[in-house]
Amino acid sequence: MAILEAQNVTREYRMSAETIRALSGISVAIEPGEFVAILGTSGSGKSTLLNLFGGLDRPTAGEILFEGKSLRPLTSTEMSRYRLRSVGMIFQTFNLIPTMTARENVELALAFAGLGRSERRRRALELLDQVGLSNRAGHLPSELSGGEQQRVSIARAIANNPRILLADEPTGNLDSHRADEIMKLLDDMRRRDGRTIILVTHDRELANQYADRIIRLKDGSTIE
Numbered sequence: 091m092a093i094l095e096a097q098n099v100t101r102e103y104r105m106s107a108e109t110i111r112a113l114s115g116i117s118v119a120i121e122p123g124e125f126v127a128i129l130g131t132s133g134s135g136k137s138t139l140l141n142l143f144g145g146l147d148r149p150t151a152g153e154i155l156f157e158g159k160s161l162r163p164l165t166s167t168e169m170s171r172y173r174l175r176s177v178g179m180i181f182q183t184f185n186l187i188p189t190m191t192a193r194e195n196v197e198l199a200l201a202f203a204g205l206g207r208s209e210r211r212r213r214a215l216e217l218l219d220q221v222g223l224s225n226r227a228g229h230l231p232s233e234l235s236g237g238e239q240q241r242v243s244i245a246r247a248i249a250n251n252p253r254i255l256l257a258d259e260p261t262g263n264l265d266s267h268r269a270d271e272i273m274k275l276l277d278d279m280r281r282r283d284g285r286t287i288i289l290v291t292h293d294r295e296l297a298n299q300y301a302d303r304i305i306r307l308k309d310g311s312t313i314e
């Protein structure tokens with residue numbers, strides 16, 4: 091069974107004068123353990139689709155299914171739980187809290203896991219170690235390079251051990267050497283931990299190099 095599926099999904103944004111159709115009835119299925127790239131130019135609907143998969147947004151029409159069940163009936167509390175437990179998200183701009191250290195940023199994601207304070211601290215350090223950053227735990231985001239910040243955000247994304255990692259242009263702000271390190275880390279998480287990886291990118295070369303399969307988007311539709 092697919093771990094994530096979009097069935098005939100449309101997402102429209104109603105603006106004052108017009109309606110923008112970001113996704114036009116698209117259907118895609120992602121199998122467990124796959125590394126899939128969603129490839130398309132700017133404005134093709136990639137982030138819109140990823141946000142629907144991540145439970146940050148809901149479709150105008152059609153269904154998003156996680157493990158065969160539609161997300162539609164979920165209340166906002168249940169949707170928050172889905173975001174916390176089932177999917178980890180990584181963004182181009184890292185989205186770390188600037189006033190918190192690397193360790194505190196990761197601990198924040200563990201705050202709802204019912205762990206005691208010392209256990210949270212131990213687990214956060216273990217996660218930072220997994221992304222090769224145990225020696226930067228006390229640094230603020232501003233004291234870290236872009237590649238290091240992205241690794242903190244990956245540690246945060248896997249904090250609650252989600253089966254799926256959703257990455258929206260995760261290397262868009264990095265030079266090619268750092269980009270490669272991040273992609274290898276994502277690949278490790280698939281190979282070692284069996285996570286499903288969905289990578290959104292406009293970089294065809296990156297998609298070809300790392301993904302098992304490429305889904306192409308153009309103007310809100312999939313193309314072959």
Ligand SMILES: Nc1ncnc2c1ncn2[C@@H]1O[C@H](COP(=O)(O)OP(=O)(O)O)[C@@H](O)[C@H]1O
Pocket residue numbers: 103110111112130131132133134135136137138139
């Ligand atoms: N919140 C929003 N309100 C209005 N239009 C939006 C919004 N988000 C995205 N769009 C529009 O939807 C289309 C797809 O955007 P997006 O999914 O961000 O594309 P991509 O990630 O491929 O660059 C674009 O035309 C964009 O301007």
Ligand SMILES: [Mg+2]
Pocket residue numbers: 136137138
């Ligand atoms: Mg985008």
